[in-house]
Amino acid sequence: MSERIYSCFLRLYPASFRQAYGDAAMELFRERLRDERGFWPRLQLWLDLLFDLVLSVPETRRCSRRTLVHGSAQKLCGVPSFYVLEDDPLRPSAILFGGILALAGLSGLSVLIGRTGVYRPLLAGTRSAIASRRLNSFLTVPPLLGSGDDPDQALMGGVPEEPKPRSKPQLVEAVFMVASAKAKLDAAERDRVVEAAATNLKEHYFDRGAAQRMAEALLSHERNGDYNTTTDGPAFADLLTKQIRELSQDLHLMVVWSAEPFPAGPPAPPPGAIERYHEALRQNNCTFEKVEILPHNIGYLKLNSFPDPSVCRSTAVAAMAKLNGADAIIFDLRDNGGGYPDMVSVIAAYLFNRSVAWYDPRNNAAEPTLTQSPVPGSRLADKPVYVLTSAETISGAEQFCYNLKMLKRATLIGETTHGSAHIGTFFRLDDHFGMGIPETKPVNPYGRPDWEGTGVEPDVKVSAADALETAEKLAQSKTPR
Amino acid sequence: MPKRKLDPLPSAAFQILLSLADEDLHGYGIMRKVEGQTNGRMRLGPGTLYSSIQALLANGLIEELIRSKSARGGDERRRFYRITSAGRKLARSEAERMADLLRVARARKILGGEYV
Numbered sequence: 001m002s003e004r005i006y007s008c009f010l011r012l013y014p015a016s017f018r019q020a021y022g023d024a025a026m027e028l029f030r031e032r033l034r035d036e037r038g039f040w041p042r043l044q045l046w047l048d049l050l051f052d053l054v055l056s057v058p059e060t061r062r063c064s065r066r067t068l069v070h071g072s073a074q075k076l077c078g079v080p081s082f083y084v085l086e087d088d089p090l091r092p093s094a095i096l097f098g099g100i101l102a103l104a105g106l107s108g109l110s111v112l113i114g115r116t117g118v119y120r121p122l123l124a125g126t127r128s129a130i131a132s133r134r135l136n137s138f139l140t141v142p143p144l145l146g147s148g149d150d151p152d153q154a155l156m157g158g159v160p161e162e163p164k165p166r167s168k169p170q171l172v173e174a175v176f177m178v179a180s181a182k183a184k185l186d187a188a189e190r191d192r193v194v195e196a197a198a199t200n201l202k203e204h205y206f207d208r209g210a211a212q213r214m215a216e217a218l219l220s221h222e223r224n225g226d227y228n229t230t231t232d233g234p235a236f237a238d239l240l241t242k243q244i245r246e247l248s249q250d251l252h253l254m255v256v257w258s259a260e261p262f263p264a265g266p267p268a269p270p271p272g273a274i275e276r277y278h279e280a281l282r283q284n285n286c287t288f289e290k291v292e293i294l295p296h297n298i299g300y301l302k303l304n305s306f307p308d309p310s311v312c313r314s315t316a317v318a319a320m321a322k323l324n325g326a327d328a329i330i331f332d333l334r335d336n337g338g339g340y341p342d343m344v345s346v347i348a349a350y351l352f353n354r355s356v357a358w359y360d361p362r363n364n365a366a367e368p369t370l371t372q373s374p375v376p377g378s379r380l381a382d383k384p385v386y387v388l389t390s391a392e393t394i395s396g397a398e399q400f401c402y403n404l405k406m407l408k409r410a411t412l413i414g415e416t417t418h419g420s421a422h423i424g425t426f427f428r429l430d431d432h433f434g435m436g437i438p439e440t441k442p443v444n445p446y447g448r449p450d451w452e453g454t455g456v457e458p459d460v461k462v463s464a465a466d467a468l469e470t471a472e473k474l475a476q477s478k479t480p481r
Numbered sequence: 482m483p484k485r486k487l488d489p490l491p492s493a494a495f496q497i498l499l500s501l502a503d504e505d506l507h508g509y510g511i512m513r514k515v516e517g518q519t520n521g522r523m524r525l526g527p528g529t530l531y532s533s534i535q536a537l538l539a540n541g542l543i544e545e546l547i548r549s550k551s552a553r554g555g556d557e558r559r560r561f562y563r564i565t566s567a568g569r570k571l572a573r574s575e576a577e578r579m580a581d582l583l584r585v586a587r588a589r590k591i592l593g594g595e596y597v
Binding site: 013017020021024025026027028029031032048049051052053055056057059060 | 507508509512524525526527528529530531532534535559560
């Protein structure tokens with residue numbers, strides 16, 4: 001059997017080589033087989049042969065081709081093929097380790113292959129996740145789903161006029177969860193959705209001119225039959241979103257699709273959703289992932305959202321107290337998807353020794369938001385502040401960055417942030433389609449466009465991965481030795 | 482005559498020449514002798530061994546002899562290899578080159594031991 005296998009291996013060599021040395025090679029193999037008995041010697045033999053094969057076959061083949069071309073060049077062949085196994089022989093333990101590793105890899109692969117049937121990474125593509133996350137960025141100001149006069153309308157942001165349930169990311173996930181099943185659209189539903197979208201845009205979008213252009217464009221596409229080939233619900237929602245954003249450059253405009261029908265009236269939070277959100281916050285330390293003092297007495301806070309202060313204020317206070325003795329402070333917002341403007345203000349207050357105007361694009365009131373500074377006992381008001389940013393620094397986190405940058409209170413290090421600022425309101429278009437429309441555009445006290453659509457530019461542009469190291473170096477250069 | 486100078490001589494070719502310095506050997510004998518003279522570090526596989534032999538033959542550094550298997554007797558014939566004077570000369574110059582390297586290494590304290 002072994003000889004048969006090796007004779008198959010020999011076929012890999014060019015015919016001229018086999019003719020000249022095939023028998024001799026086979027003879028050598030037989031002699032090694034005869035002399036090297038037992039499991040390990042045999043294993044060693046086959047490994048030798050495989051290495052030999054890998055090294056010498058290409059070379060002999062190359063020489064063989066050269067011979068065909070150059071004729072007499074055959075005499076030169078073989079010279080470069082002096083590849084040998086000069087290393088120490090493989091130890092049994094190494095072979096065993098290699099075997100186990102290969103087996104583990106193979107098992108892992110089998111498991112993965114077996115799981116492909118049930119693997120649905122982000123449900124209907126990434127659409128639902130993106131839609132939910134995007135919607136979350138609206139939802140930083142309560143109430144999430146308050147009632148309005150229009151039964152098809154639910155507030156997604158804005159100023160509460162009366163106490164209402166607080167927004168909850170989980171709630172949004174529940175409302176906008178998109179099932180993996182694709183929904184087939186018919187022409188009637190497409191027309192209905194387009195017309196409802198156009199009407200809502202014209203009625204509610206704060207820029208009337210842009211609203212008119214978007215509405216006309218959508219209706220024009222509909223009349224021209226541009227949508228006739230789109231029969232998939234999520235794809236249609238994405239297409240409409242893309243078209244209205246192209247015209248408005250407003251990332252808070254969106255059309256979403258849901259497998260579950262949107263309720264006809266104002267939707268109520270599912271029972272227990274708020275409690276589950278609070279519990280999740282508590283279990284995750286309110287997304288205060290790391291609160292540490294780095295070498296050179298540099299405070300480091302990795303914060304992955306600005307959570308509901310009604311639940312997390314004490315966590316925030318404790319975190320800031322831990323950092324109070326630092327000579328400089330680094331806020332790591334590279335994974336911060338936003339949150340409650342109130343929490344943004346709570347943390348920012350520690351960084352000032354007097355109350356400062358704090359721009360909040362969600363605040364439509366005539367009075368500007370002010371920080372509650374100074375915070376009694378805070379020693380951070382005059383310490384250097386560094387904020388780490390990435391393209392995943394979103395919404396409330398961008399508000400934190402933007403204000404500190406405009407107030408020249410922090411050095412931003414990393415990447416340009418995501419670019420989500422404004423509020424939006426959810427409008428139901430039909431059973432499965434809804435859309436988010438910003439109804440107001442806040443006045444920016446800094447007298448310039450905020451970060452909507454563009455993100456906040458860092459002061460020091462480095463990749464997000466390098467941001468912490470850069471910040472540490474900068475902070476070290478400014479802190480006392 | 483060699484068509485191409487093997488300078489420096491590839492390691493496997495040098496080992497094969499050394500193995501043939503004091504006796505004629507067949508392929509398996511060469512493989513075992515090389516293994517022995519390198520303390521098991523170098524085991525020439527059939528492909529590498531015979532492509533090296535092919536090159537050494539082509540360069541006139543060894544020659545091929547057909548003879549009976551002496552140890553087992555019988556009519557079975559196999560190919561033995563013998564080093565030529567050119568091969569011996571090349572092996573010697575290679576050994577001297579390596580000795581020079583060794584002297585330098587020892588002078589630079591990279592390697593301990595007596596000067597050779």
